Amino acid sequence: MTADYIAQQIVNGLILGSMYALVAIGFSMIYGIVRLINFAHGDIVMIGAFVTLGLLQSLGAPLPVVAVGVLLSGAGMGIAVERAAFRPMRGAPQVTGFIASLAVSIMLQNLGILTLTAQPRNFAFPDYLQALIHVGAVGFRVIDVVIMLSAVLLMGLLLLLVHRTRLGMAMRATAENLDVARLMGIPINRTIRAAFAVGSGLAAIAGLMWGGKFGQIDPLLGYVPGLKSFVAAVIGGGGSIPGAILGGYVLGLAEVLFVGLLPPIYSAFRDAFVFAALILILLALPNGILGKAAEDRA
């Protein structure tokens, strides 16, 4: 096992981590503001992947246009999910919201199978994105670099949105105390809708990346990455965006290194490993890596 091999695995881990982080952010934003876990969030990844396929392969649109289209379609899906499944449940016991989002998830997956068939589809980016670059003995494709850089760019823009704009301030205030936010005149429905739109837009972009990275997509593709990104959000510290980002990268790296460094016979256990890591980390740090002591919302 050489240093180059390890460097290669770290690069692969960062790519996977970028995707987990983008999806985990949405889990955190939505949990932070409505205190509900959106189980349909992973399926937005799948929708993003299929929108990419449609725009790129059927229409032949250039990648930046595809990215904007994917972002907008994810945001639109997020708004629709909020309106259909979450808003009617507001004020109901938490478990009602969980079940509603689980129902949305199952519906999206089956709607996908119904309209697109369960047959995996090949996903090919244009040649210039598939070209290999070598840095020393570490090789990666142009698309890998695009994934990593655009993830960092999007996260930077998101942090600016949340911390430097009026809407971001309203989101943070609403996340802390919904009733007092209303007393301040913050239109909470619009603010919650914005959080769903932004979080889901990022998840759809992760879907674009997923297709580009793995070359095949199917209607159930969002399920496992969705669960793992949820794990990433919890590991990082529930409800915090920096926590979700950190959790995403930690999980991506850990998963790739587990598969890459142990004998191949263990690689079938990669998902088991992820959830075992979740249990261990939560045993040591019940609030996640960046999480603060549990807070109550009176």
Place this chain on the structure above:
Amino acid sequence: MLKVADVHVYRGRTHVLKGVSLEVGRGDIVALIGANGAGKTTLLRTLSGLLRPRRGAIRFQPRADGPEADLTRLAAEDIVGLGISHCPEGRGVFARLSVRENLLIGAYRRRDRGGIEEDYRRVRAIFPILEERAGQAAGSLSGGEQEMLAIGRALMSRPALLILDEPSLGLGPMVVARLFDVLAEINRQGVTLLLVEQNAVAALNLARRGYVLETGRMVLSGPSRQLLEDPNVQRAYLGGAA
């Protein structure tokens, strides 16, 4: 300015307010006292639109020469725009936002940049401590400072009527004395006050009129001097034997 007539509010199946009426005159200071569970907070939350009455009328006239609004039909986020600012029980500052952000959020509905600047200066003049702490997270302030922040934030919407729910809760006597001085000053600057307090003596000394709420009904009202001397009020709320 504010007229509440025969308001009934339920929480779940519990009939919390059973026909409450109350009036607040322009420029006045009105104290609402009553034991825990009497429904004081429920009444305030109904006024600001967080709860809806099942029956009754709430009419508010922001300006003496302006139209009246029916608050029972408006959402909380719109009522603040009419000129009612509600400083909630337990202060409700946004602990993870900075002091400055908390104050700016108080002006969330306003678009008049110059007016917001002016009110920001005015609030900092009333509460110099907030100026010193502007960049800190609000959660790092002491209880008294958080109360000042909550009141300053409420003033940032430039309210005609300021509603305060237990502002003295959990504060030491020195801080409470300073707080009531500030409230008197705010009233002199033209803001009408409606105050709910456990500290009935301090509240009635500040207020010109008072109401006593008992298990969802107004049992007494009048000039606060009169309430302070009422033997029933003294026995129940002022801790003294008549």
